[in-house]
Amino acid sequence: MSAPNPSSLFPTIGNIADETEQLKEPEDAPGQETPAAADEDRPVQEIESLCMRCREQGMTRMLLTSIPFYREVIIMSFRCEHCGFSNNEIQSAGSIRPEGTIYTARILSRQDLDRQVVKSATCTVTVPEFELTIPPLRGQLTTVEGLLRDVIADLGADQPLRRIENEAAYNKIESIIDGFKEILADSEDEGDDDAVGTPQEIRLPKASQKDAPMRPFTVRLDDPAGNSFVEFVGSMADPKWNMRTYHRTRQQNVDLGLVASDEESPAAAPKTAGEEEGIGGGFDGENEEIFVFHGTCSSCGYPLDTLMKKVNIPYFKDILIMSTNCDRCGYRDNEVKSGSAISSQGKRITLKVEDREDLSRDILKSESCGLTIPEIDLVLQAGTLGGRFTTLEGILDQVYEELSEKVFAGSDAHGDNGAFEAFLKKLKDVKSAERPFTIILDDPLANSYLQNLYAPDPDPNMEIVVYDRTWEQNEELGLNDMKVEGYEEDAAAEATEAAL
Numbered sequence: 001m002s003a004p005n006p007s008s009l010f011p012t013i014g015n016i017a018d019e020t021e022q023l024k025e026p027e028d029a030p031g032q033e034t035p036a037a038a039d040e041d042r043p044v045q046e047i048e049s050l051c052m053r054c055r056e057q058g059m060t061r062m063l064l065t066s067i068p069f070y071r072e073v074i075i076m077s078f079r080c081e082h083c084g085f086s087n088n089e090i091q092s093a094g095s096i097r098p099e100g101t102i103y104t105a106r107i108l109s110r111q112d113l114d115r116q117v118v119k120s121a122t123c124t125v126t127v128p129e130f131e132l133t134i135p136p137l138r139g140q141l142t143t144v145e146g147l148l149r150d151v152i153a154d155l156g157a158d159q160p161l162r163r164i165e166n167e168a169a170y171n172k173i174e175s176i177i178d179g180f181k182e183i184l185a186d187s188e189d190e191g192d193d194d195a196v197g198t199p200q201e202i203r204l205p206k207a208s209q210k211d212a213p214m215r216p217f218t219v220r221l222d223d224p225a226g227n228s229f230v231e232f233v234g235s236m237a238d239p240k241w242n243m244r245t246y247h248r249t250r251q252q253n254v255d256l257g258l259v260a261s262d263e264e265s266p267a268a269a270p271k272t273a274g275e276e277e278g279i280g281g282g283f284d285g286e287n288e289e290i291f292v293f294h295g296t297c298s299s300c301g302y303p304l305d306t307l308m309k310k311v312n313i314p315y316f317k318d319i320l321i322m323s324t325n326c327d328r329c330g331y332r333d334n335e336v337k338s339g340s341a342i343s344s345q346g347k348r349i350t351l352k353v354e355d356r357e358d359l360s361r362d363i364l365k366s367e368s369c370g371l372t373i374p375e376i377d378l379v380l381q382a383g384t385l386g387g388r389f390t391t392l393e394g395i396l397d398q399v400y401e402e403l404s405e406k407v408f409a410g411s412d413a414h415g416d417n418g419a420f421e422a423f424l425k426k427l428k429d430v431k432s433a434e435r436p437f438t439i440i441l442d443d444p445l446a447n448s449y450l451q452n453l454y455a456p457d458p459d460p461n462m463e464i465v466v467y468d469r470t471w472e473q474n475e476e477l478g479l480n481d482m483k484v485e486g487y488e489e490d491a492a493a494e495a496t497e498a499a500l
Contacts, residue, residue, distance in 0.1 A: 043064075088140070100224040108216045112144065151180060155173050250327060295324075318339035340447075362449075368477065
C-alpha cells in the first residue's frame, strides 16, 4: 500500500478555495440534498467542542493546508454562538527542525503591515524599538498588523488595575500601547474598542490603507523549533527580510522535550599529565592546548568560560581563536588574533566568485583587514566586524545583518528613495552567489587568509599581491615608533645623559 501524498493532505489555500466552490454548486441546485460523502470531502472539518467560558457546545473548525515557501500547518478556529467567544490557533504539522531560526522583518512602510506571520507555540517575538518581548504562548496565524492589535488588546486589558498598583509599569506599558496605536493610525474611538476585552463585531479599516505617517520598527521571531515564519515580498532577496539559523542550547532542547531535564552530563574523568598536554590535538601538540578563562556573561551576568586555542592554518600561519558561549541566555561571540610575528609587508587577496562552491571557502579576516566588493560598491574599513574566522558566506551574512540592523534603525534610513534597500538587495544576491562578484581583502599586516581550493597549486580565480607598507600605514599601526633591536644601547645612552 502506497503512502498518501503530502500535497493531497495539505493542499494550498488556492486549491482549497477552488474545491470549496465546487462543493457549493450541488448545494445551490434546487431539489437536491447534500450527500454525506460531500461532508467528508470538505477541506474544513467541523467538530462540536465545549466552550470553556459558558460551558455550552461550540464549533471547532480545522483546516489542513500548506504555506508557500514554508511548510504544512493545521489551522484551528473555535466559536461559541451562545456567548460569542472565539479563538484561533495554528500548529505545525511537520517535525522539529534540527536548528532554531530567527526571522527579522523591517517594517518601513504601511504595506509591510500586511506581511503574514506564523507564530508557533515556542516562538518569542521581540520589537527592539519598543523594548517589547512577547513570550511563547500559543500558535497564531496573523499579520504584522494583527500582531500589534493583539498586543494592544492584551496589554490594555489590565491597565486600569495596573495604574493603581504600579504606576511606573503603567506608564511604561502605556507608552508601548500609544506607540502601536500611532503606527496603526487608529482614532480615539477605535482605540477604545481595542482596549475592551470582549469580542467585537466591528471591523476596523486596515492600517495599510490609511494615509498617515508611520514610525519604522523591527519585528523579530526567534523560534528554537524552527516552526515560525515571516512573509517576504517577491523573493527571499527581499532587502527588508532576513532569516538565519542557529544551534539550540541544552536548555532549549529541554524546553522542546528533546532532552530529559534530569539528564546530567557524565562527570569528566580526571586526566593524567600526558592527556592534558595533548588536549586539542593538531599539528603542534601542546601549542594547541585549550586555555579556559573564567568570567561573566556580558548579556545576563551568568558565569561562563572563555576558551582560547592556538590553531595552525595550512599554508598560512598560527592564529589564536577565542570563543565565548553562554548556556543560559544563548549569547555567543568569537574573535581571532594573529599568533605570529608582524609581517614586514602587507598582502592584498583578490578572489573572483563565480558559483556557490566559492562561498564555502574558509576566510580569516583580521582586525587590520579591509574588505571591498566593487560590483555593489561595498567598502568595509579596517576594524569593521573585528577579527573573524568563518566562511565567505558566513562573513557576508554578518555584513548583511550588521548593515540592516544599524542602518534601518536610523531615522533617515527610509528617506533615501529606496537606495539603501536596492543596495541590500544586491548584497543578498551576492551572498547567495546569484551573480558573480569580486572580493578584495587588503591587510597591511598580512594577517588575513582566504582558502585556496587548489592548494598547494595556485588558484586560477585568486590573485595574491604582496606590497610594501607606506609610512602612513606604519604610523597608523604604531610601527614607526616600535624598536625591537638595539634598544639596550638607547637605554644606556639615556642613562648616561641623565647622569650628566
